[in-house]
Amino acid sequence: MTSERTVERTLARPDAAVPTATYRLQLQPGFPFGAAAAAVPYVASLGVSHLHLSPVLEAVPGSLHGYDVVDHARVREELGGEEGLRALARIAREHGLGLIVDIVPNHMAMSPRHNRALWEVLREGPDSPYARWFDIDWEAQDGRVLLPVLGGPLGAELGRIKADGDVLRYYDHEFPLREGTAGLEPPELLDAQWYRLGWWRLARTELNYRRFFSISELIGVRVEDPEVFDATHATILRLLREGVIDGLRVDHPDGLADPDGYLRRLHEATGGRWTVVEKILSDGEPLPASWPVAGTTGYDALRHVDGLFLDPAGFGELLGQYRRFAAPQTDRGGDWDATVRRAAYKVLTHELATEVDRLTRVASRLCATSPEPALRDRAPWALRTALLELLVRLEVYRPYASVDAAGVVTEEAAAEARLAFAVPEEAGAVDAVRDLVLGRYGDGPQHVEFRTRFAQTASALRAKSVEDTAFYRYVPLLSATEVGGNPGAPALPAEAFHAYCARVQRDWPTTGTVVSTHDTKRSADVRAALHVLTECPQRWADVLTEVTRGGEGVPDAQLAWAAWQTVFGLGPAEEERVQGALLKHVREAGLYTSWTEQEPPYEEQVARFVAAGPCGRPGERVAAFRASLEPHIRANVLGTALVHLTMPGVPDVYQGTEREYRALVDPDNRRAVDYGDGERDGDGGGVLGGDGGDSGGLSGEKRAVTRAALRLRARRPEVFGDTASYEPQPAEGPAAAHCVAFVRSGRVLTAVTRLSLRLAEAGGWRDTRLALPPGRWADVLDPGREFTGHARVADLFAPLPVALLERTGD
Known part of the structure; x- marks a missing residue:
């Protein structure tokens, strides 16, 4: 049966080539475009089709990641500027590689002295032409932007805040002075600005701009506004048109007001270039079928x-x-669901308290002025409680306009949320909030604002409560x-x-598919x-x-x-x-x-x-x-690598992971890889987390498997691409459950060992066999070996605990 997504797939089919595989490089001042260019011959030798670059636009000076963009109009000077990027693209083209670039539509750095658009907003207030860029609640904080930068309460820090011409300075922070206020004395000078300098601890409850999760140093950008979209994407789109870059990775679309609309606009603006989105799918959650993208960045595959x-x-x-x-x-931390729920309550009442307050204010206005009797007479505390109880019960990141919100904010969740109220009549606040989320009482500006804020808060909550809290509390494995x-x-x-x-x-x-990322x-x-x-x-x-x-x-x-x-x-x-x-x-x-x-x-x-x-x-x-x-770690390492590189999708190889790569959470996993001379010509060299650069051992085996799989993908793209097929290939015999195998397009077979320690304890492979499709099958990892008919799994896995076979004849 044809799926809905199959019908709509043409929306996301670009004219430009789809990558066969990408190789992720983490750019930073210590590893700029020039260093990336020097690594191109080695990376090309692996068999990928594209380099995948972390963000390339101007960021906060010294940034080690580039997600703190300050200027969308310029390619980052610390990396080599636009000329450096163009030089990298030319060298990449000479070696048969294209460029995929990470873009950051959701936020910019909250650094006024580097972010000129923000500087103008702080100087001119809501009348600035740049005010529409940022998601600021001008109704809060007496119409001023709270800047939580002070190391202590204002009274203790006042003497450290100095006016210097048209600039206000606090340590290394700089802020513009509103026109006509330069001659005032503190604290009148501070009161006269379009911003309020505040103690950093106020961010939790007083902040009046949208941010990235709970990070006050990153301010939300309103790319739903067509003018803002055009201004923040002009440089990237120009580089696409000019052939410098070929495709995009979109960072955190769940933070946007309207991911559906944004992705449609981006698709139209790029002419349908290959684009993947960093969308984290929960168990059983499908990617919205209407999104005109190639897919996710691959955490679901992981x-x-x-x-x-x-x-x-x-x-x-x-x-x-x-x-x-x-x-x-x-x-x-001994029960996963309970751990997540406790973490969610903690995040909502602490890190995201200001976001909940803003949601509550919008809901209160809607209920107080609504002509619908079901919404009237709902106390703010009851609406806030209802919001908390519904938000903590969401099992996915957020609802979308193109997906029925009733499947996200479910009746089951509402039933549980009502139990938080002692009086049944007060529990009606849950129904009021749910009905507002589901859009049952209109599509006016405030109704849309409420649904948007709810979705954005839900997204931040899921990330902070699950990935950044519960994952560190629930530690059995x-x-x-x-x-x-x-x-x-x-x-x-x-x-x-x-x-x-x-x-x-x-x-x-x-x-996209991944197993290691930044x-x-x-x-x-x-x-x-x-x-x-x-x-x-x-x-x-x-x-x-x-x-x-x-x-x-x-x-x-x-x-x-x-x-x-x-x-x-x-x-x-x-x-x-x-x-x-x-x-x-x-x-x-x-x-x-x-x-x-x-x-x-x-x-x-x-x-x-x-x-x-x-x-x-x-x-x-x-x-x-x-x-x-x-031996069992080796089986898992090689099995993971080969499955990743040959399963459906476009594999992204994180820098250095073609060899054994042991890294912990960032910033440990973002350290620059040392591509020595040998690495560039494919004959050795040192890689972070590897075995000191020698070509043997697990590192050598993993690189051999990686190169063989990637080169095979490059040589036979039709076997792995969008018109390919995927078929499980079950083994037979006493240890069949320990062999996982599949066939791509009848031409390539992948087989890996699963749970090798249990296998050894049970007596090994014995007479377990794997039936091969008709034809002769050559071992891609050891070309001297061939198999036909029923291969003994023990023979198949004799040199390595994995096998990659290619059919050589009919």
Whole structure:
């Protein structure tokens, strides 16, 4: 049966070539366009078709990521400017590569001295031609923009604020003075501005501009306004027209007022170039079929690939071991759904309190002035309670205009939300709020504003409560706490993976796929090691009993469990890297310390524990345990890589991950890769997190698998593209469940080993066989080998725990 998406796929089919595979480079001042150009010959030798660049427009000076854009009209000078980008494009073209660029439509840096559009708004107020650029609530804060930059209350900081001509200075901050106010004395000078300098702690409850999640340093941009869209996209669109870049990755579309409308406008403006969106799909959530894009950036693929290499029964046992280890603290992280719900309440009442206040104000106005009796007489406190109770029950990021909101803000959620009210009549506030979200009482400007704000708040809540809080509180298996994942049920049967791939090939065949990115909490290879723990949960518990005997200096059991898993997954590493990741862990969890309410005694205890335990002598026992499991880690690493590179979609290879790559959460995973001379000519060289640059071992094997798969994709694009096919290829015999195989277009077969430790404990492959489609099948990884008919899996996996076969004849 033809799917809705198949019918609409032509909306997103560009005239320009769709990538066969992309290679992500994290640009920064220490790795500018020139360094990227020097790496082009090596990257091209891998077999990708396009470089995938992090944001290239002007950003805050020194930015290591580029998502804090300050000027959409210029290519970033610190990277080499537009000439540097053009030179990179020319060199890339000479080696057969195109360019895909990351764009950031949702926000800009809240840095007035660098962001000239914002500077003009702060100088001229709501009458500035740039005022329409930013999502500012001028009705709040007496018509002034709150700038939460002061290190303390104004009274304590007043003496540090100085007027200097037409500029107001506070340390390294600069702000424009409103015309005609330069001669005033403080505090009259401050009161006369279109902005209010405030203590940074006021951001939580007083902020009156939309931001990125809860990051006050990033201000929301109103790209739903056609003039703002044109101004903020002109340079990127010109570079597309001139052939400098070929496609786009759209950062965080869920923060926009109207993602549907934005993507339609972008599609029209680009002429249908290949575009993917950083949309995080929850379990079972489809990408809106009407979006004219190639698909997502691939976190949904990551979840399904990872799920293959997890043992469901072993995960359940590991969860039990964790609960015993962490007792009596398991009420704060032993149940996934409860953990998410508690985190959501915390985020709404703390980090997003100002967003909830704004929503409540809009809802109160609508109800107070509505001609609909069902909306009248709703107290602000009741509407706020209803908003909280509905928002915490959303299981996806947000509703969209093109999708029925009733499937997002469900009647089941409303029924649960009503239980928060003691008086049934007051519980009617839940129905009032839900009806406003569903658009049942009109499409006036305030109704649209309410629905928009609700969706944007829901998106920020989901990201902050799940990815940035619950993932750090629910730690039975760290590899399950990944962007787009479901830590409560992370393991997937092979049948579910195959069904997912079939849907992707049918509906979104040129979507992006990833297993490591600049935003993953742990690289794919670290997660691959941690997956093995689901195959030996009792042995892991025994090791922890041994290394934690005595328990001195342990700050809390949850953190200890996470710390030991961190060093198991990472392997031997510098203490500084582990310390940095775990400090971020405890602050994001927010149980004993946080970014805004830091507890130095607790953080110091964490540092001492990490140094003496996981990074000290006891850590050697964990390292030895990891070493004993290397064959099974190897099977997961290579299996993950090959599945990713040959499944439906366009694979994105994160910088350095063509070799063994062990990295933790950012900024650890954003460090520049060292592409030495050997790397550029394909004969060796050093890669961050690898094995010191030698071409053997797991790093060499992984690079061989990666190059073979990517070159095959480049040579046979029709086998993997939008007209290709995907078919599971089941094995037969006593260990059939441990072989996952599929065929692409009848021409290429991928086979990987699944749960290799369980396989070894059960006696190995024995007489398990894999039926091959008709013809001769050559081993792409070892061209001297050929198979026909029924291949013994033990023979297929003799040199490596994975196999990539290509049909060589009819």
